[in-house]
Amino acid sequence: MIYLDNAATTLRKPPQVGQAMLDALQTLGNSSRGTHAGALDAAHTIYGARVKLAQFFHCARPDHVVFTSNITESLNIALCGLLRPGDHALSTDLEHNSVLRPLYRLSAERGVAVDFVPADRQGCIDYDDFERLMRPNTKLVVCTHASNLTGNLVDINRISAIAHAHGALLVLDAAQTAGTRDVDMEALGVDVLCFTGHKGLMGPQGTGGMCIREGVEIAPFKVGGTGVQTYSVTQPEQYPTRLEAGTLNGHGIAGLSAAIDYLNEIGAEAVEARELALTRRFYEAVRMIPGITVYGDFSGAHAGIVALNIRDCDSGEISDALSEDYGIATRPGAHCAPRLHEALGTKAQGAVRFSFSWFTTEAEVDAAADALRELAQA
Amino acid sequence: MIYLDNAATTLRKPPQVGQAMLDALQTLGNSSRGTHAGALDAAHTIYGARVKLAQFFHCARPDHVVFTSNITESLNIALCGLLRPGDHALSTDLEHNSVLRPLYRLSAERGVAVDFVPADRQGCIDYDDFERLMRPNTKLVVCTHASNLTGNLVDINRISAIAHAHGALLVLDAAQTAGTRDVDMEALGVDVLCFTGHKGLMGPQGTGGMCIREGVEIAPFKVGGTGVQTYSVTQPEQYPTRLEAGTLNGHGIAGLSAAIDYLNEIGAEAVEARELALTRRFYEAVRMIPGITVYGDFSGAHAGIVALNIRDCDSGEISDALSEDYGIATRPGAHCAPRLHEALGTKAQGAVRFSFSWFTTEAEVDAAADALRELAQA
Numbered sequence: 001m002i003y004l005d006n007a008a009t010t011l012r013k014p015p016q017v018g019q020a021m022l023d024a025l026q027t028l029g030n031s032s033r034g035t036h037a038g039a040l041d042a043a044h045t046i047y048g049a050r051v052k053l054a055q056f057f058h059c060a061r062p063d064h065v066v067f068t069s070n071i072t073e074s075l076n077i078a079l080c081g082l083l084r085p086g087d088h089a090l091s092t093d094l095e096h097n098s099v100l101r102p103l104y105r106l107s108a109e110r111g112v113a114v115d116f117v118p119a120d121r122q123g124c125i126d127y128d129d130f131e132r133l134m135r136p137n138t139k140l141v142v143c144t145h146a147s148n149l150t151g152n153l154v155d156i157n158r159i160s161a162i163a164h165a166h167g168a169l170l171v172l173d174a175a176q177t178a179g180t181r182d183v184d185m186e187a188l189g190v191d192v193l194c195f196t197g198h199k200g201l202m203g204p205q206g207t208g209g210m211c212i213r214e215g216v217e218i219a220p221f222k223v224g225g226t227g228v229q230t231y232s233v234t235q236p237e238q239y240p241t242r243l244e245a246g247t248l249n250g251h252g253i254a255g256l257s258a259a260i261d262y263l264n265e266i267g268a269e270a271v272e273a274r275e276l277a278l279t280r281r282f283y284e285a286v287r288m289i290p291g292i293t294v295y296g297d298f299s300g301a302h303a304g305i306v307a308l309n310i311r312d313c314d315s316g317e318i319s320d321a322l323s324e325d326y327g328i329a330t331r332p333g334a335h336c337a338p339r340l341h342e343a344l345g346t347k348a349q350g351a352v353r354f355s356f357s358w359f360t361t362e363a364e365v366d367a368a369a370d371a372l373r374e375l376a377q378a
Numbered sequence: 379m380i381y382l383d384n385a386a387t388t389l390r391k392p393p394q395v396g397q398a399m400l401d402a403l404q405t406l407g408n409s410s411r412g413t414h415a416g417a418l419d420a421a422h423t424i425y426g427a428r429v430k431l432a433q434f435f436h437c438a439r440p441d442h443v444v445f446t447s448n449i450t451e452s453l454n455i456a457l458c459g460l461l462r463p464g465d466h467a468l469s470t471d472l473e474h475n476s477v478l479r480p481l482y483r484l485s486a487e488r489g490v491a492v493d494f495v496p497a498d499r500q501g502c503i504d505y506d507d508f509e510r511l512m513r514p515n516t517k518l519v520v521c522t523h524a525s526n527l528t529g530n531l532v533d534i535n536r537i538s539a540i541a542h543a544h545g546a547l548l549v550l551d552a553a554q555t556a557g558t559r560d561v562d563m564e565a566l567g568v569d570v571l572c573f574t575g576h577k578g579l580m581g582p583q584g585t586g587g588m589c590i591r592e593g594v595e596i597a598p599f600k601v602g603g604t605g606v607q608t609y610s611v612t613q614p615e616q617y618p619t620r621l622e623a624g625t626l627n628g629h630g631i632a633g634l635s636a637a638i639d640y641l642n643e644i645g646a647e648a649v650e651a652r653e654l655a656l657t658r659r660f661y662e663a664v665r666m667i668p669g670i671t672v673y674g675d676f677s678g679a680h681a682g683i684v685a686l687n688i689r690d691c692d693s694g695e696i697s698d699a700l701s702e703d704y705g706i707a708t709r710p711g712a713h714c715a716p717r718l719h720e721a722l723g724t725k726a727q728g729a730v731r732f733s734f735s736w737f738t739t740e741a742e743v744d745a746a747a748d749a750l751r752e753l754a755q756a
Binding site: 001003005008009011013017018021022025026027028029030034035036037038039068069070071072073075076096097098099100101102104105196198204205206207221222223224225226227230231233234235245246247248249250251252255316319320323328329330331332333334335336337338341347 | 379381383386387389391395396399400403404405406407408412413414415416417446447448449450451453454474475476477478479480482483574576582583584585586599600601602603604605608609611612613623624625626627628629630633694697698701706707708709710711712713714715716719725
């Protein structure tokens with residue numbers, strides 16, 4: 001299988017990830033629950049992962065790195081824990097349902113007002129719209145670092161400057177960029193960084209988290225046992241415990257920690273350069289094929305994603321043909337990005353998404369382009 | 379290390395658990411996101427695990443088996459998704475903070491009334507109290523199947539009969555019993571069964587879930603991408619998608635699935651008999667040691683847990699001595715069970731908890747009893 005569905009989950013992981021999980025499975029007790037060797041080993045593994053992730057994302061405090069089961073949980077925690085009745089939130093048409101559905105629910109159930117910066121037919125946004133849509137009660141701006149459909153990158157510096165000028169927070173959905181480029185929350189002006197472990201970070205599923213700037217107060221989402229402050233009727237106040245209830249995924253976090261080691265060895269610049277080169281190679285090979293429409297803006301830097309259609313063919317049929325006849329794994333349909341498909345005019349057709357990883361080869365990219373050339377001629 | 383902290387997490391897992399996770403790490407794409415081999419492999423693995431768990435717990439519908447990251451999340455989902463303003467909930471003093479803190483929060487923030495059936499100084503409850511405390515607006519009874527502190531088992535049949543006679547639901551916290559005895563939700567009259575993967579089920583951390591009886595409607599807790607019904611602004615209605623947002627822990631679920639296979643080979647009765655025998659052996663060896671107080675009721679069946687103290691010694695000091703001088707891992711302190719420690723009169727002292735698993739040996743139990751004998755003489 002030529003696996004080009006890395007925006008959904010990376011299939012090929014660094015070899016040390018599995019080994020770290022196996023080792024953890026044989027040694028980890030329950031973190032924060034006792035002081036015997038097993039419990040301390042778990043606490044050490046998990047705290048070590050917080051330190052690594054804090055360095056990786058330039059979060060000032062390791063204890064402000066909170067673990068979750070995936071980025072959807074991170075975004076639910078951030079949005080439900082920050083937005084109160086009467087608040088306004090600003091987002092964009094580029095967002096994934098992991099941002100949209102929490103916002104829709106907060107709007108329907110909690111009286112939070114929400115606006116969306118529109119996208120054009122190339123999936124681009126006008127940054128002046130952020131300025132235009134800010135209100136005095138805008139509590140936060142939440143947006144993706146790169147569209148999971150077109151791969152268009154978003155200028156987070158520009159948005160955070162506008163948000164902060166209006167006293168609002170910036171919550172970043174880094175699902176498509178964490179691990180595939182340098183995501184420096186300090187330099188980008190991010191107040192809450194949400195990440196997932198199983199995509200660009202190349203860790204196991206069941207891992208994710210958030211990095212919280214000092215001074216940002218997020219109310220607990222789920223509450224329960226913490227192994228500390230047992231007699232408090234409320235969740236403990238301090239991070240990360242405030243947002244972590246119940247036993248953490250120590251085995252998965254051990255794997256994620258090993259993946260971060262691997263990424264640190266390569267360096268973010270090398271990963272970014274490689275994915276951009278693969279993306280450009282694919283884009284240049286397919287964009288002039290008659291009948292193919294590529295979505296998105298490829299004029300500058302870009303995440304490792306290319307979405308396209310062949311004439312008016314159903315995206316599911318093209319993706320199935322790629323899978324069955326060529327052994328190429330892609331993702332058709334709506335990609336949990338309903339507003340962006342509407343903006344692109346692809347709601348009915350969907351689109352076929354190709355997404356690359358550090359482990360993707362030039363030969364795989366070329367094979368995919370060749371397959372598309374054949375399918376477009378059929 | 380002699381690991382006797384299995385009530386916190388089982389440290390020794392069946393060998394196929396790690397292998398299943400390694401295999402999954404090399405083959406699983408993202409379930410429900412595409413139709414290529416990787417995505418289908420993930421969907422197949424996860425659905426297969428639902429089928430196994432439905433059989434294991436006697437849940438009528440595999441699609442009513444919902445995966446979560448741990449039982450704390452399961453209990454948050456069940457309680458927050460069922461209780462509305464004006465409802466009454468009934469629980470017990472035996473509960474873990476994973477039940478108590480969600481209830482306290484619903485009481486403080488959502489106007490839910492809550493009562494607790496009291497425990498006596500042996501951690502026993504009077505079942506007539508359930509009848510006494512039911513109200514016309516009692517929406518549910520939530521209780522543990524076995525205390526995580528004393529190991530006392532709770533007569534769930536009796537409680538569910540009272541709950542159902544009053545039109546209330548029964549939500550079961552099976553943290554300490556799932557995998558260590560037959561938990562048949564149909565026979566027990568359970569409406570929502572909450573379980574965790576990393577304790578008696580001997581799966582990896584980061585896994586857990588709930589089994590929901592047909593007709594029980596639980597509102598979503600977190601919302602987001604589901605890979606289906608992208609254009610719906612709300613979370614899809616059907617289980618399990620209604621309660622699962624974002625990428626599932628496919629790698630962990632593969633491990634849990636292998637653990638269930640292992641448990642099915644042994645049989646629930648054999649596990650239960652072995653843990654009860656180990657527990658009785660330990661209890662009989664320590665209960666007459668001068669200076670030792672054992673908590674709980676050992677007159678009948680019992681979970682694989684024994685909690686005790688030596689005179690008025692701080693439980694943390696005894697647990698540390700066991701760990702440092704004898705290499706025996708136990709859990710001191712409050713065990714996230716604040717109301718029960720208050721009932722036992724051990725709030726200040728805590729207690730030293732010994733908990734066993736299928737893999738615990740008689741020699742380990744005897745070594746722990748011998749160590750206690752020495753410590754009690756010191």
